[in-house]
Amino acid sequence: MIINLARRAHNHNWELDPITRSLLDTDFYKLLMLQFIWKHFPKTHVSFSFINRSAQLRLGDAIDIDELREQLEQTRKLRFHKSEIIWLAGNTFYGRRGIFEPAFLEWLEKDFRLSDYELGVQDGQISLTFRGLWTETTLWEIYALSTVNELRTRAALKDLSELEMDILYARAKTRLWEKMARLLGVPDLRVSDFGTRRRHSFLWQEYVVRAMSDVLGTNFTGTSNTYLAYKHDLEAIGTNAHELPMALAAMADTDEELKTAQYRLLELWQKTYQGELLILLPDTFGTTQFLQGAPDWVADWTGQRADSKDPYIAGDEYIAWLEARGRDPKQKLFIASDSLDVDEILGLHAYFGGTIRQGLLPADFKQASDFEDAxxxxxxxxxxxxxxxxxxxxxxxxxxxxxxxxxFDPASLVCKLNDAEGRPAVKLSDNFQKALGPQSEIERYRRVFGVAGVADAPIVT
Structure with missing residues (x-):
C-alpha cells in the first residue's frame, strides 16, 4: 500500500508511459452499454465530442497537443487480453455469472477496434471528435476524459521539484484519510468509486481505491473502474448512462416517438439483461416528466440514480412516486452521484437511511458542516x-x-454524443446549465418534454 507517488511522478517517462494501460480501464457501464449497442445497433453511426465546461481553463494551452495525440494513438492500438476476456466471462457481476454473452466476448477479443478521431486546438480549447460506428466510438468517452485529465496533471507536475511533489501528495493523502475517517463505521453506509473520468491520474485513483477498500471495508462497495476491479478483486459497479436515451431519441421520427424513446429504451434494456441491472437514470430529458409518464412496470425496477438534480429533492420525488404506485421504497435503491463529497454523502445517508434527530429538513443536512456523530x-x-x-x-x-x-483543481470535462445517424442528439438534464445539443433542438425537446422540476444551478464538477 506504501507508494511513493511523488517519485513515481517525478520519474515518469512522459513520452512513453501510457495513461490508458488496458481497454478495461473504463467505467463498467460502458462495457454493458457496448454489449447492448453491439446486440441492437451494430450498424448505427454516431459521433462524440469532447467539451470543456470550465471555459476559463484554456486546455489547449495547458496540454501539449502532440502528447495528447501520442496517448490517443497508443490507446487505439490496445486490444483486450485473453485473461481479461476470461475474467469478463467467468466473474460474477451483481450476483450473476454470464452477464456478457459468449458471442459478444468473442467479438470483443477478435474484432473490436476503436474509431479514428479528429484532434486540434481552437481558440485555446481542445477540439476532439470521434466519428464512426457506435460500437467503435462509445468507449472513447472515458479514455478521452481520463487522458486529458492526466495530461493536465502531468503538465502541472513538470513545474514542481520532487520535494514539492512530495508535499502535494502528502497533503492529498492527509485529506483522503480525513475523509475516510469520517465515513468509517457509519452504520449501513454504502460508498463506491465513480471517479475514473475526472481522476488526477491512474496511479492516484488506484491508490485511492485500495485505501478505501482497506480502510472502509464493507462500507466500500466497489469501483466503476473495470480494470481496477479486475486487478484488485473488487466489485465492478455500473449499469447505463444518458448516451442510450439520447441516441434513441435522436433517431425518433415524430414528437410522439421522441417522447416515448426513454421508455422504449428501458423495455429493450430489461429484455437484454433478463431483468437484471435495473437502475433508472431518468434525468436525460428531466426526471419529473419521466416519472409522470412512466408505465407502471417501470416502478418494478431496482432503483434510481440521481445525476443532475438536487439529490434530496430527487430522492423524495422517487419515494413519493413509488408509494403512489404501491411499491415499498424501503426495498428500492437510491444512488446519488453528482459532485459529492463527505458532507453530502453523510447528509444524504442520514436523510434517507438514518436520522440524527427527528424533525430535520433537507436544508439542515445540506448546510451541515459536521456529522461526526454519524x-x-x-x-x-x-x-x-x-x-x-x-x-x-x-x-x-x-x-x-x-x-x-x-x-491541480478539477475541471468539468465531458465527452457527449453529438448525433446518431446524422440526427442531432440532445440532453436536457435536470439543470438548465447542463443542457447539450443545438439550441434549436434543445428548444424543440423542451416543448416535447416540458421543463417541470428543472432547476438553474451552477455546475461544480
Missing amino acids: KKWTPERRIRFSAGWGTLLTNDFRNCNPRGDDG
Whole structure:
C-alpha cells in the first residue's frame, strides 16, 4: 500500500508511459452499454465530442497537443487480453455469472477496434471528435476524459521539484484519510468509486481505491473502474448512462416517438439483461416528466440514480412516486452521484437511511458542516441509499499545491454524443446549465418534454 507517488511522478517517462494501460480501464457501464449497442445497433453511426465546461481553463494551452495525440494513438492500438476476456466471462457481476454473452466476448477479443478521431486546438480549447460506428466510438468517452485529465496533471507536475511533489501528495493523502475517517463505521453506509473520468491520474485513483477498500471495508462497495476491479478483486459497479436515451431519441421520427424513446429504451434494456441491472437514470430529458409518464412496470425496477438534480429533492420525488404506485421504497435503491463529497454523502445517508434527530429538513443536512456523530445514528431507513463518489474522491487536490496556484483543481470535462445517424442528439438534464445539443433542438425537446422540476444551478464538477 506504501507508494511513493511523488517519485513515481517525478520519474515518469512522459513520452512513453501510457495513461490508458488496458481497454478495461473504463467505467463498467460502458462495457454493458457496448454489449447492448453491439446486440441492437451494430450498424448505427454516431459521433462524440469532447467539451470543456470550465471555459476559463484554456486546455489547449495547458496540454501539449502532440502528447495528447501520442496517448490517443497508443490507446487505439490496445486490444483486450485473453485473461481479461476470461475474467469478463467467468466473474460474477451483481450476483450473476454470464452477464456478457459468449458471442459478444468473442467479438470483443477478435474484432473490436476503436474509431479514428479528429484532434486540434481552437481558440485555446481542445477540439476532439470521434466519428464512426457506435460500437467503435462509445468507449472513447472515458479514455478521452481520463487522458486529458492526466495530461493536465502531468503538465502541472513538470513545474514542481520532487520535494514539492512530495508535499502535494502528502497533503492529498492527509485529506483522503480525513475523509475516510469520517465515513468509517457509519452504520449501513454504502460508498463506491465513480471517479475514473475526472481522476488526477491512474496511479492516484488506484491508490485511492485500495485505501478505501482497506480502510472502509464493507462500507466500500466497489469501483466503476473495470480494470481496477479486475486487478484488485473488487466489485465492478455500473449499469447505463444518458448516451442510450439520447441516441434513441435522436433517431425518433415524430414528437410522439421522441417522447416515448426513454421508455422504449428501458423495455429493450430489461429484455437484454433478463431483468437484471435495473437502475433508472431518468434525468436525460428531466426526471419529473419521466416519472409522470412512466408505465407502471417501470416502478418494478431496482432503483434510481440521481445525476443532475438536487439529490434530496430527487430522492423524495422517487419515494413519493413509488408509494403512489404501491411499491415499498424501503426495498428500492437510491444512488446519488453528482459532485459529492463527505458532507453530502453523510447528509444524504442520514436523510434517507438514518436520522440524527427527528424533525430535520433537507436544508439542515445540506448546510451541515459536521456529522461526526454519524456512527451513533439509529437507522430509520426510508430507502436504501448508496453514494457514487466521483471527482472529489479521485481528484481533490484543491489547495494542496505548495506553490499555491490552482493548477491541480478539477475541471468539468465531458465527452457527449453529438448525433446518431446524422440526427442531432440532445440532453436536457435536470439543470438548465447542463443542457447539450443545438439550441434549436434543445428548444424543440423542451416543448416535447416540458421543463417541470428543472432547476438553474451552477455546475461544480
